[in-house]
Amino acid sequence: MQRYFIANEQLINNTITLHSDDAHHVKNVMRFRIGDNLVCINENEQTFKCEILELNSDKVIVRIVEELKEDRELPVNVTIAQGMPKGEKLELVLQKGTELGLRSYVPLKTKRTIVKFDDKKEKKKIERWEKIVKEAAEQSYRSRIPTIESPINLKELVSFSSQYTFKLVAYEETAKGSEEKSNLKYVLDNIKTGDSILVVFGPEGGLDEDEVLFLENNGFITCALGPRILRTETAPLYLLSAVSYQLELLR
Numbered sequence: 131m132q133r134y135f136i137a138n139e140q141l142i143n144n145t146i147t148l149h150s151d152d153a154h155h156v157k158n159v160m161r162f163r164i165g166d167n168l169v170c171i172n173e174n175e176q177t178f179k180c181e182i183l184e185l186n187s188d189k190v191i192v193r194i195v196e197e198l199k200e201d202r203e204l205p206v207n208v209t210i211a212q213g214m215p216k217g218e219k220l221e222l223v224l225q226k227g228t229e230l231g232l233r234s235y236v237p238l239k240t241k242r243t244i245v246k247f248d249d250k251k252e253k254k255k256i257e258r259w260e261k262i263v264k265e266a267a268e269q270s271y272r273s274r275i276p277t278i279e280s281p282i283n284l285k286e287l288v289s290f291s292s293q294y295t296f297k298l299v300a301y302e303e304t305a306k307g308s309e310e311k312s313n314l315k316y317v318l319d320n321i322k323t324g325d326s327i328l329v330v331f332g333p334e335g336g337l338d339e340d341e342v343l344f345l346e347n348n349g350f351i352t353c354a355l356g357p358r359i360l361r362t363e364t365a366p367l368y369l370l371s372a373v374s375y376q377l378e379l380l381r
Contacts, residue, residue, distance in 0.1 A: 131169045132156075132160055134155075134156075134171070135268065135275055137172070137173060144193060145192065145194070146194065148189060148191075149189050153190045157185055164183065165181060167179060167182075167195070168180055168192065175203075176197060178195075178196070179195045180195060204231035205324070206321055206325050206327060206373065207234070207294075207325070207327070208231060209329070210331065210370075212237065212333070212366060213242065213333030215363055216244055219363040220245075220259075221258075221259070222363050223366050224262050225262050225266045226266075227276070227366055227370055228266035228276050230370035231272075232263075233276055233326075236279045238283070238284065239282065239284075240283075240333055242332065242334070242335035243333045244335075245333075256280065287330070291350070294327060295326045295327065296328070297350045299351070300330065301332070313353040314372070318373065318376040318377075331362060331365050
């Protein structure tokens with residue numbers, strides 16, 4: 131069934147009101163009719179099967195039929211912090227990362243980051259990114275929408291990282307030895323349900339040595355992502371796939 135994320139205030143007395151883009155999608159894209167069913171997920175990650183009661187010009191009203199019990203989220207919190215890649219590459223990471231279980235995305239300002247935008251453009255960009263992850267979360271039957279942080283630099287990232295159980299930085303130039311190659315495996319073998327992992331990726335030109343050293347001096351460990359060199363838009367998806375395989379298929 132088609133899914134829609136709602137704010138808690140949209141739920142009143144067992145009915146839910148869908149507005150704007152969601153109402154348009156119900157009526158004009160899906161072409162639902164009164165009596166049809168759809169799914170709504172609130173901010174508490176409660177999932178409801180609903181029946182359409184009213185189709186109006188500016189809103190759709192549905193009635194909760196039953197609460198559904200689902201378990202489709204990764205058992206750990208995975209945050210990707212990435213030197214902002216250009217154009218569609220970042221949007222690809224957001225869309226596919228959401229499908230793979232991404233919990234949060236942090237755009238990074240690094241020395242080799244090419245993307246630049248002022249405060250006005252930043253707000254518009256983040257609104258677009260939020261729409262992308264919302265649609266991807268609905269399509270992939272997620273119970274929550276990943277969060278997108280405002281762009282920050284590495285110093286700000288260090289402060290942000292204090293809440294995480296594991297902190298990694300993907301850096302192929304120094305991840306040549308056996309210890310660095312095993313770091314990701316160690317984390318995946320030891321991470322537990324409810325833990326959190328923050329993984330840093332560079333932009334197209336990668337992180338430079340000083341940036342990696344700064345992160346290492348602040349509690350991050352370097353890791354390799356297999357024997358091949360991955361593009362900036364591929365590496366986060368590799369990481370999320372590895373986490374999913376380790377925690378959802380092997381256990």
